[in-house]
Amino acid sequence: MSKQQGEVWRALGLMSGTSLDGIDVAVLDTDGERVLGRGLPATYPYSDAFRGQLREGLAEAAGLQSRSARPGRLKLLERYLTELHGEAVANYLADHDIPPESIDVIGFHGQTVLHRPEAGLTVQLGDGALLAGLCGRPVVYDLRSADVAAGGQGAPLASVYHRALADDIAQRPLVILNLGGVANVTWIGPDGTLIAFDTGPASAMIDDWCQAKAGLPFDIGGQLAARGHADEDIVRGWLAKPFFALPPPKSLDRNDFDAAPIAGMSAEDGAATLTAFSAAAVAQALDHLPQRPELWIASGGGRKNATLLGMIAERVGAPVLPAEEFGIDGDGVEAEAWAYLAVRSRLGLPITFPGTTGVTTPLTGGLLADVAN
Known part of the structure; x- marks a missing residue:
């Protein structure tokens, strides 16, 4: 039964x-x-x-x-x-x-x-x-x-679980930032209001680049990017895509952005440029939030990329801390969410909401x- x-x-x-x-x-x-x-x-x-x-x-x-x-x-x-x-x-x-x-x-x-x-x-x-x-x-x-x-956008879906996980964290508003293949944010307001959307690539483009250029499945700890130089002109070119100006809710496919502009770069410079793009895309999310978050909690594989987290923190002007600092296993959050x-x-019970996917009703x-x- x-x-x-x-x-x-x-x-x-x-x-x-x-x-x-x-x-x-x-x-x-x-x-x-x-x-x-x-x-x-x-x-x-x-x-x-x-x-x-x-x-x-x-x-x-x-x-x-x-x-x-x-x-x-x-x-x-x-x-x-x-x-x-x-x-x-x-x-x-x-x-x-x-x-x-x-x-x-x-x-x-x-x-x-x-x-x-x-x-x-x-x-x-x-x-x-x-x-x-x-x-x-x-x-x-x-x-x-x-x-x-x-x-609706069909993504992100983990937001209602993020809110349940953050129930005992006092700081508000806060953001739970998932750095998977694609990055997404869940903004949790003082009254529990949810706003969620994809911000741009997180690890997918970096992983694909590392595999093609360095024979690595991903940029371990962000070491490759740390040795490179990011081309900010290319980053600005990607950020000029219409997606970033769209109000949420919005979502992405992992292949929505083309790495052609960095094709001739070294492995290190390409990784640095892609990492800077992921960080800048997260920072662009601030334009669509009603209040600046006091705290960013990072989950997903990208939280292990110290270069990426550092770039994000610099651009958002707030602490960006791994989920583990709050007793949350950052590798397990999305699987837990699916449970x-x-x-x-x-x-x-509802799993999507107007503020998370744009569906008209929960x-x-x-x-x-x-x-x-």
């Missing part, structure tokens, strides 16, 4: 998102409103070979016209990706000595391969029914599509793949 509102759910969240790093897994105890318990998160990296296949899949997905279409290799890629998620769940539960039957629901993000809300389209590879069968637990997936179908959203979906979402009794 399904749990009801007010009862405690134990949910597992799976996040791969827009980055190509791997699968983040986290467990969360919640009643759909409060954060009542959090387990240690874990990351199960993709192999270099599979990461290459995903890059090829991104190129194929650029021409998709429907949410369900899986032409060419995308169908096989989705199946293998889902199987990898099934392995990640099994390994996580075994590694943390969690009985599978104690998990009430799994929140499954999948791998974003296309995000075009202006065309009413967002595509995440991931077969919810297959994952439910592999894990033997109910799976909530495709959490973005209902919002996009209702005219939280899965429970809210099961309870019919809206629930997600599809349920249940397990046959």
Whole structure:
């Protein structure tokens, strides 16, 4: 029998998102409103070979016209990706000595391969029914599509969880800054008001550059960028794109910006320029916030890039601190958010709001793949 509102759910969240790093897994105890318990998160990296296949899949997905279409290799890629998620769940539960039957629901993000809300389209590879069968637990997936179908941006979705996490942090207003493949902010006002939107690239362009120019999966600690010189003229050119002047809510695809202007640069100068662009794009968010934040809390892989955090702090004129300084595991926030959203979906609670995605009214979402009794 399904749990009801007010009862405690134990949910597992799976996040791969827009980055190509791997699968983040986290467990969360919640009643759909409060954060009542959090387990240690874990990351199960993709192999270099599979990461290459995903890059090829991104190129194929650029021409998709429907949410369900899986032409060419995308169908096989989705199946293998889902199987990898099934392995990640099994390994996580075994590694943390969690009985599978104690998990009430799994929140499954999948791998974003296309995000075009202006065309009413967002595509995440991931077969919810297959994952439910592999894990033997109910799976909530495709959490973005209902919002996009209702005219919302379909992103960012973690904002309602960010607010729950920040419930005991006194400073207001504050921003929780997610530095994944794409950067997004959740502004939490003194009265709990939420404003959220994508600010621009975070790690995606930097990662792609490091892979192509230095054979590195990402800029470890920001060391490559720290040795380079940023071309501020190129940064200003990117910032002149119409996206940055648009009022929120707004969202991006990881491939919305072209690295062609830095093609002839050294690995170090290109990394520095891309890092400066990510930082400047975050700072541009200040133009769209009703009050300047007193504090920025950084989560996601980009928080480990000291050069990026330093550039952001300089440009926003406020502390930008890793999530860990507030007892939050910055690697687990997004996976925890997907666990939280899965429970809210099961309870019919809203997961998107006018101030976060632009949908006209608070809206629930997600599809349920249940397990046959």
